Amino acid sequence: MKKIFVPLAIVTGAMFVAAPIMIGMADYESTMLLVQKIFYFHFATWMAMTLAIAVCGVASLVYLFKASKVAEWYATSAAELVVVFSLFGLFSGSLWGRKAWGVWWQWDARVTMATMLCLIFLGYLIVRKYGGPGSEKLAAAMGIFGAATSPFVYKSVDWWRTIHPQTTVMRTLGDKWPGAWRLVIFCTFAFLFLTVLLLFARVHLEALRSKLDDMYLAAED
Amino acid sequence: MTPGFLKVALLVLRKDLAIEARSREIVYTTLFFAVACVMIFSFAFVKEEGVPVDNAAAGILWIAVAFSGTLALGRTFERERYSETLRALLLAPAARPAVYAGKLLGMILMMAATEVILTPMVAFFFHAPFFARPLLLVALLGLGTIGFAAVGTLFAAMLVRTRTRDVLLPILLYPVTIPVIIAGVRGTAALLQSPPEEPVATLWIGLLTAFDVVFITLALWTFEPLMTE
Amino acid sequence: MIAVVLNLMFALQQQPTIPEGFVPVTGAPVTEQIPAAPLVIGAYAFFLLLMVFYLWTIWRRIGKVESEMQALERRQGEKR
Numbered sequence: 248m249k250k251i252f253v254p255l256a257i258v259t260g261a262m263f264v265a266a267p268i269m270i271g272m273a274d275y276e277s278t279m280l281l282v283q284k285i286f287y288f289h290f291a292t293w294m295a296m297t298l299a300i301a302v303c304g305v306a307s308l309v310y311l312f313k314a315s316k317v318a319e320w321y322a323t324s325a326a327e328l329v330v331v332f333s334l335f336g337l338f339s340g341s342l343w344g345r346k347a348w349g350v351w352w353q354w355d356a357r358v359t360m361a362t363m364l365c366l367i368f369l370g371y372l373i374v375r376k377y378g379g380p381g382s383e384k385l386a387a388a389m390g391i392f393g394a395a396t397s398p399f400v401y402k403s404v405d406w407w408r409t410i411h412p413q414t415t416v417m418r419t420l421g422d423k424w425p426g427a428w429r430l431v432i433f434c435t436f437a438f439l440f441l442t443v444l445l446l447f448a449r450v451h452l453e454a455l456r457s458k459l460d461d462m463y464l465a466a467e468d
Numbered sequence: 469m470t471p472g473f474l475k476v477a478l479l480v481l482r483k484d485l486a487i488e489a490r491s492r493e494i495v496y497t498t499l500f501f502a503v504a505c506v507m508i509f510s511f512a513f514v515k516e517e518g519v520p521v522d523n524a525a526a527g528i529l530w531i532a533v534a535f536s537g538t539l540a541l542g543r544t545f546e547r548e549r550y551s552e553t554l555r556a557l558l559l560a561p562a563a564r565p566a567v568y569a570g571k572l573l574g575m576i577l578m579m580a581a582t583e584v585i586l587t588p589m590v591a592f593f594f595h596a597p598f599f600a601r602p603l604l605l606v607a608l609l610g611l612g613t614i615g616f617a618a619v620g621t622l623f624a625a626m627l628v629r630t631r632t633r634d635v636l637l638p639i640l641l642y643p644v645t646i647p648v649i650i651a652g653v654r655g656t657a658a659l660l661q662s663p664p665e666e667p668v669a670t671l672w673i674g675l676l677t678a679f680d681v682v683f684i685t686l687a688l689w690t691f692e693p694l695m696t697e
Numbered sequence: 698m699i700a701v702v703l704n705l706m707f708a709l710q711q712q713p714t715i716p717e718g719f720v721p722v723t724g725a726p727v728t729e730q731i732p733a734a735p736l737v738i739g740a741y742a743f744f745l746l747l748m749v750f751y752l753w754t755i756w757r758r759i760g761k762v763e764s765e766m767q768a769l770e771r772r773q774g775e776k777r
Contacts, residue, residue: 267741281734288744289740311693311694331751335743338740342736343740345736360647367644370643373636373639374640378627378632379630384693387694388623388690389640391690392619395686399679449755462770466769
């Protein structure tokens with residue numbers, strides 16, 4: 248696992264250096280013009296968040312049913328990443344909406360649901376920190392239920408017809424505008440690699456903390 | 469021989485109902501708290517002329533249900549914790565998920581008792597024609613209550629041993645039950661239109677059903693590992 | 698009755714159906730008045746700052762744990 252870290256970091260770094268240049272050179276969208284360029288990172292961050300939610304959900308299940316220490320490290324690290332990426336998603340969405348919709352915020356279906364997910368995983372972090380002994384299990388429950396609500400988030404835009412772009416935008420983008428499609432996939436992969444890197448870094452912190460706890464326990468003997 | 473799932477659940481339910489029937493403490497306090505909520509929200513959502521904001525009644529009803537439901541959850545499990553009966557329940561030779569099912573049924577009945585009085589009250593104060601389509605309204609309230617109680621019972625039970633349980637329960641419960649509340653409010657608001665928008669309400673009933681199925685299944689599955697130390 | 702209908706028809710025909718030339722409007726709609734560049738730059742800059750900040754918090758926390766480990770090891774060494 249650690250061997251892949253440096254090569255992946257180099258690749259990800261290169262992608263993030265190239266991304267702004269490519270975004271700057273991309274074509275404008277006909278109605279939204281410049282502000283639409285937020286889309287490339289905005290979409291990618293939600294994909295990163297989805298990956299983090301999946302990791303957190305699965306790791307929480309493994310921790311709950313197999314009492315695996317390592318799974319718990321992954322769950323808590325992934326939960327932090329969910330909060331980080333969803334905060335950026337909400338922020339970038341707000342800036343884009345300011346121009347495209349005229350308002351900083353809209354209680355539209357997807358915005359509401361995304362905020363909900365951010366709150367759920369913030370709750371994960373809060374209960375883990377302030378829940379006292381055994382709080383890892385409580386947090387795992389939050390992780391599992393949080394992951395279970397995310398399909399509702401994706402489908403919410405299809406059920407509600409609201410101001411937010413529909414899921415058909417992404418599904419037809421490859422046919423209608425291949426240049427943007429390639430660019431958004433590129434940015435998505437950059438974000439996914441970044442998620443993996445940050446996950447490894449954060450799990451390393453948890454592993455160190457666990458080692459410290461073992462050292463304290465050993466010292467008491 | 470260990471008793472069957474349904475038998476255990478009904479035994480737990482009977483125990484809770486028997487205790488509650490004697491003092492009626494939780495039902496009265498929950499109902500009164502719900503009414504107080506409605507009063508407070510009325511000040512926020514009634515315009516100067518004394519006319520409430522459109523569709524405010526739907527939101528107020530569901531918020532009162534959610535807030536008073538959280539209170540009832542806290543009180544129910546505080547009672548368990550105080551007499552240490554939860555540990556006794558878990559030590560009993562019965563399937564753990566059955567214990568959860570019994571507590572869930574008790575919780576649903578408790579919230580239903582509150583809603584039976586609360587809904588006509590909100591309809592009265594806010595001139596809201598809730599009962600234009602009574603069957604749809606009952607479906608919305610019922611399924612929404614089941615969803616809220618399903619997650620709430622699990623979270624309240626798992627938090628019983630936590631020191632900061634009173635403040636953590638709302639923090640954990642409300643975000644997860646946001647889809648339930650949204651579906652409930654939107655469905656109820658659809659019923660308030662003239663004429664009532666039945667297809668919209670039916671759509672939300674469908675969502676609530678899906679939510680309930682997913683979350684009760686998850687809760688039954690995770691109850692045991694969550695409650696063991 | 699017929700006069701009313703005729704008046705109505707006349708009034709309706711006064712409306713231009715499709716504007717042939719430019720149609721002036723005072724003040725651009727809200728969405729056109731907001732400059733997009735600061736928003737786009739702001740979004741990407743925020744991302745950069747967020748990543749730097751997050752990596753810094755991880756680095757700081759790792760540093761704390763490692764210094765605690767070293768302190769513990771030193772104390773163990775002194776005891777022996």
